[in-house]
Amino acid sequence: MFNYSFQFDLETKLRLFANQGFRFLHWCDDWNNGVLYSKEDFKRFSQLIESHGLKCQDVHGSDAPGIKIGSQDEGAFEKYVQLLRNRIEFCSAIGGDAVVVHPPKEASDYARSCKAIENVRTLCEDLGIALAAENCFPADDKVLAQYFEKFAPEFVGYCFDSGHANLYNNIDDLMKFSNRLKVLHLHDNRGKEDNHQPPFYGSVDWQRVMHWIEQSGYSKPLNFEITHRPRYFEGAPEEYLDHAARSILKALSAGT
Numbered sequence: 450m451f452n453y454s455f456q457f458d459l460e461t462k463l464r465l466f467a468n469q470g471f472r473f474l475h476w477c478d479d480w481n482n483g484v485l486y487s488k489e490d491f492k493r494f495s496q497l498i499e500s501h502g503l504k505c506q507d508v509h510g511s512d513a514p515g516i517k518i519g520s521q522d523e524g525a526f527e528k529y530v531q532l533l534r535n536r537i538e539f540c541s542a543i544g545g546d547a548v549v550v551h552p553p554k555e556a557s558d559y560a561r562s563c564k565a566i567e568n569v570r571t572l573c574e575d576l577g578i579a580l581a582a583e584n585c586f587p588a589d590d591k592v593l594a595q596y597f598e599k600f601a602p603e604f605v606g607y608c609f610d611s612g613h614a615n616l617y618n619n620i621d622d623l624m625k626f627s628n629r630l631k632v633l634h635l636h637d638n639r640g641k642e643d644n645h646q647p648p649f650y651g652s653v654d655w656q657r658v659m660h661w662i663e664q665s666g667y668s669k670p671l672n673f674e675i676t677h678r679p680r681y682f683e684g685a686p687e688e689y690l691d692h693a694a695r696s697i698l699k700a701l702s703a704g705t
């Protein structure tokens with residue numbers, strides 16, 4: 450569970466999550482900038498997570514402006530690979546098992562994106578970390594199918610984003626990747642904007658989604674990629690977390 454709008458420091462966020470009863474997290478901080486973590490950062494973040502009784506299960510890789518998986522500019526591409534390697538090492542240090550990558554927006558950047566993935570293959574194998582390619586754009590099911598054809602399941606898995614699937618109406622095609630499912634980005638919207646709100650805010654079919662996850666090979670705790678935005682919810686962070694937790698429990702019971 451993540452929260453960008455309240456903009457708390459890491460320690461406050463972790464305390465709020467732990468107090469609400471959450472036990473696992475998906476590291477999403479800095480996903481949209483070019484920040485590289487130092488070895489001291491690895492240690493400090495790990496200690497903070499542990500001291501709050503939490504466990505990190507996976508990490509969101511970087512997708513910063515101008516630094517993309519399919520960047521044609523050599524400098525930008527090198528920076529992307531450097532960031533990806535950094536997050537893979539961080540994921541290993543923090544006890545997770547997968548790093549999420551966004552596929553390229555343009556089909557013409559596909560070959561370049563494969564080059565970036567190839568570049569980290571040995572590092573992933575050495576550290577026992579997988580990549581998880583996320584559905585982000587309308588035709589992603591085709592790009593993901595190409596990745597899954599090309600790369601082994603233990604190297605490149607799937608990050609299912611329920612909100613993006615709802616937005617682009619390609620859930621039927623994405624559900625074919627259940628045997629690759631490695632990371633979850635669960636959230637809701639009304640099919641028009643990427644709202645990232647708790648279950649039942651919008652039009653995601655939670656019964657179907659939960660049932661599908663249950664039938665898949667996914668075995669980790671569920672992750673919800675929910676973001677507080679004042680235009681959807683007024684109130685204290687604790688109230689928003691409580692609202693989110695109740696919605697999640699309702700979604701869980703919808704799947705059974």
Ligand SMILES: [Zn+2]
Nearest residue numbers: 583610634674
């Ligand atoms: Zn996502």
